Amino acid sequence: MEGELMSVMKMWIWVGTSVSYCYWMRKVIPPGPTRLLSLLPVISLFFFLPLTFSTVHLSGTLGFFLAWLANFKLLLLAFDKGPLSHPQVSLPRFAALACLPINLTKHPSTNTSHPLRYAFKALLVGLLVKAYDYTQNIHPKLIMCIYCFHIYFLLEIILALVAALARTLLGLELEPQFNNPLRSTSLQDFWGRRWNLMVTTILRPTVYHPTLRAAAALLGPKWAPLPAVFATFLVSGLMHELILFYIGRMEPTFWMTAFFLLHGLSLTLEIALKRALAATFRLPSLVSGPLTAAFVFATCISLFLPEFIRCRIDVRAFQEYAALGQLFTNLASRFSNFFHTNIII
Incomplete structure (x- = not known):
């Protein structure tokens, strides 16, 4: 555990240097393919860094922070989009927005x-x-x-x-980041407005909107959201597979991707039914809420969570809790010995 914590300190030096490089590249290289090429070394590094850690919590957290969120924000930055493209943002704020699961809002915080x-x-x-x-x-x-x-x-x-x-x-x-997901009244409500909104915020401009524009040219604006929703869930599933690989280092089975594809298909069907039946029929929230919760729990138990069990993430996480507790105990003992030796004596 002590070795992992030392590796974290070294890693943030790499991350800080890389983010500073991206900050200055956006000032000297215009948006487009050339800027994208200049950012690709950092994007590649961010995909690699989680592999340098073996603990569940560090590899999984860094995979989410760097390989997914930071890289998607850098892809947006390459074309002068997203939170990193604001011309007045300072380097510390740029680094925080790039590396942490946070997003600026245009309105004062109302979170009480x-x-x-x-x-x-x-x-x-x-x-x-x-x-x-x-x-x-x-x-x-x-x-x-x-x-x-x-x-x-x-x-x-x-x-x-x-x-x-x-x-x-x-x-x-x-x-x-969350908005009472247990109160969801539909899959659209759960995924779009309540569950892990940071992921929703980053997937909209990187996957949903480009797919929506392409589909609108083929299917028209009414039905274009359907393939856009499905594509968004496909990308989300693949990114979850990547994070699971960082954690478990096992060959993917793509059951987790199946979980997101099932939800993408179900949400696509839900949107289609709402468009077709909204004027004549709609389930009351007292019915749709429990149905949504039951569907999410049932699919999570059958498709999503078994992948964590397969990688023994639960067992390894408890071992890490014990190791972290032992680390704090050792540090407290060293401090106590130092205090008694150098202060009291």
């Missing part, structure tokens, strides 16, 4: 989430981790449901901490 809310969710994560000690007495499907909530709470806490850090150090007004 109390810190106690996240403290409560951190407590729930602890209870869920403790529940894994009794897995032999719990039905496997229920264990999968626990995994669902564990991933959701942990993601929300991590992203909230990153957002709070960026807000405190750089004064950035940030978009929220």
Whole structure:
């Protein structure tokens, strides 16, 4: 664990140097293919860096931060689009926007989430981790449901901490990362307005809008959103496969991609039905909400989470929790010994 933490410090030197290079390249090279070529070495480096770590939390987090979000933002920057293309952004803000799962908003923050809310969710994560000690007495499907909530709470806490850090150090007004996904009334509501909005924000300009423009020329504006939605979910599935590879280093089975393709097809069908039946029929939210939750949980348990189990991510994560606890214990012991030796004596 200590070796991994030292590698993190070295990695951020590479990342800081690379981001500074991108910051100055956008000033001297006009947008287009030439700027894209100048950014390709950094994009390649960001795909490689997560492979230098072996722990679940570091390889997965860096895969999400760098290989996915940062690289997609750099692709947008190549054509003078996205959050990195703002002409007045400073280098520290440019670096934060490039490397962290945050996004500027044009309006003042209205997020009134109390810190106690996240403290409560951190407590729930602890209870869920403790529940894994009794897995032999719990039905496997229920264990999968626990995994669902564990991933959701942990993601929300991590992203909230990153957002709070960026807000405190750089004064950035940030978009929220989650918007009560358990209250979703449809797949369109869940994926478009409630779940991991940072991913939604980056996929719209990089995948959805280009596909939408191409499809509009072939199918017309009414039906163009359907292939655009499907293409967006396909790319999301492939990027999830990449992050899973960073974590597990195992040959992909593409079941996770199947999960996103199924949701893409289902969401495409949902949009088509809404367009066809909106004037005559619509399910009440009291019905559509539970149906949406049931579909998300059922597909997650059958297609998404088994891939994590196949890579033994749960077992390795608990080992890392124990190693991190031992690291803090060792550091506390060293500090105590130093204090007694050099201060008291």
